[in-house]
Amino acid sequence: MKKIEVVAAIIYFEEKIFCVQRPENKLSYISKKFEFPGGKIEAGESKINALKRELIEELDFIPIKIDDVFLTVIHKYPDFELTMHSFKCYSNTKNIKLNEHIAHEWLPIPQLETLDWAAADIPIVKKLIEHGASI
Numbered sequence: 001m002k003k004i005e006v007v008a009a010i011i012y013f014e015e016k017i018f019c020v021q022r023p024e025n026k027l028s029y030i031s032k033k034f035e036f037p038g039g040k041i042e043a044g045e046s047k048i049n050a051l052k053r054e055l056i057e058e059l060d061f062i063p064i065k066i067d068d069v070f071l072t073v074i075h076k077y078p079d080f081e082l083t084m085h086s087f088k089c090y091s092n093t094k095n096i097k098l099n100e101h102i103a104h105e106w107l108p109i110p111q112l113e114t115l116d117w118a119a120a121d122i123p124i125v126k127k128l129i130e131h132g133a134s135i
């Protein structure tokens with residue numbers, strides 16, 4: 001099965017988290033699902049550089065701080081196996097532009113579960129909730 005390795009940013013601003021909705025996709029299980037912004041690591045690229053590059057591509061956004069890995073999730077979708085490394089990042093603005101996604105939400109941690117997340121993101125959402133609202 002095809003394997004892909006991805007980085008994703010859990011972006012905080014004033015105790016809320018930036019959640020983005022993917023566009024329509026032929027794979028129904030990721031079509032229009034909510035996710036954390038990010039994307040595939042390119043050959044020879046570090047995780048942090050991949051994260052910085054994807055955030056600029058998708059959002060024209062540069063975080064003021066990026067923490068160490070928060071959680072790495074391995075998830076088998078029907079068509080590929082995903083390894084996703086998530087990182088807490090911090091913003092100094094609520095105004096983030098969407099270059100690729102169709103919608104966004106800034107949500108406090110207890111409300112994250114109200115969104116229709118991609119399946120691979122559920123363990124990240126659960127860990128954020130378990131850890132509470134602390135940054």
Ligand SMILES: Nc1nc2c([nH]c(=O)n2[C@@H]2O[C@H](COP(=O)(O)OP(=O)(O)OP(=O)(O)O)[C@@H](O)[C@H]2O)c(=O)[nH]1
Pocket residue numbers: 006007008030034035036037038039040041082084118119120121
């Ligand atoms: N960025 C991101 N991708 C996720 C998340 N959850 C999840 O299942 N994925 C999956 O991981 C893959 C990431 O691919 P992507 O399309 O965002 O990456 P990319 O921009 O580098 O790809 P592309 O340039 O080939 O379109 C997608 O299949 C996506 O559905 C998430 O929270 N963030």
